[in-house]
Amino acid sequence: MKFKKPHSLQNIATLLNLEFIGDANFEILGINEIHVVEKGDLVFVDHPKYYDKALNSAATTILINKKVACPEGKALLISDDPFRDFNKITKYFNPFIASKASISESAIIGEGTVIQPNVFVGNNVKIGKNCVIHPNVTIYDQIIIGNNVTIHANTVLGADAFYYKKRPEGYDKLISGGRVVIEDNVDLGASCTIDRGVSGDTTIKQGTKIDNQVHVGHDTVIGEKCLIASQTGIAGCVIIEDEVTIWGQVGTNSGITIGKGAIILGQTGVTKSVAGGKSYFGTPIAESREKLKEMAEIKQFLKSQKKS
Secondary structure (H helix, E strand, C coil): CEEEEEEEHHHHHHHHCCEEECCCCCEEEEECCHHHCCCCEEEEECCHHHHHHHHCCCCCEEEECCCCCCCCCCEEEECCCHHHHHHHHHHHHCCCCCCCCCECCCCEECCCCEECCCCEECCCCEECCCCEECCCCEECCCCEECCCCEECCCCEEEECCCCEEEECCEEEECCCCCEEEECCCCEECCCCEEECCCCCEEEECCCCEECCCCEECCCCEECCCCEECCCCEECCCCEECCCCEECCCCEECCCCEECCCCEECCCCEECCCECCCCEEECCCCEEHHHHHHHHHHHHHHHHHHHHC
8 A cells, every 4th residue: 555645754653653763754655565565665564483574575664563673774663563553554544434325426437337236336446448347246445447347246346355363352353455456358257256455456467357256365466368267266465477277166375376377277276386387286286297197096006905
């Protein structure tokens, strides 16, 4: 989530009532999750396991729960609860504003776009030209949709990320302040759910076609001209490169990459990153020819055991 204008380290420290280390005028351009941070971003870290990753990331301001040496060219905000304070920033810069109509007055809808009955379009949504939005689609605030996009009935764009911190009293939710960006010539089937980024964008690039009942998790990026079949579940922070085909009932781990042109056969569990240009099958995932050969060999072995 980028701020509308840069804010100083002093401004953010005052907002949160925190001690800081660094130049008071150090610029912060926005906030982001560790997987997708860029220069100028603020990121939070609250576990020693991830201190080095956060401090050495592209982020230039680190909201952290321990005083550590500040890397050159960066700044620190010292908090007893970075998760809580990250949520405070999201709430302050991206407050929830209830819509008063099914199509918000602040929404921009392009020429030739057809919106069927019972569609909800939230605040500051942008929809391009010649789109078709079928009945009962829900488009939350801040969503960006390109030209020539078709979205079938009951699909939801922009639900919150599934991201929680376990506390003694229960689970504390990380507030989602990111967006969903759908590029040109994308088709989304019926009853799909595309979650918004935590603080960045969940992106579906141009020409990709997605079947019914597909889930896409927060901050995932799906490349150009991909095909994704029904009942696929894609976790958060996944990168799917261009021209990937994913068949039905595939599930993925978070934070992995599926290479360009890969084919993932039905009911595969994508437990790790895989290279492009190959076909994969099974759980744990392997190249499909190897996996099928392995299964045949196991079958032959079991037959031989019965005979002996």
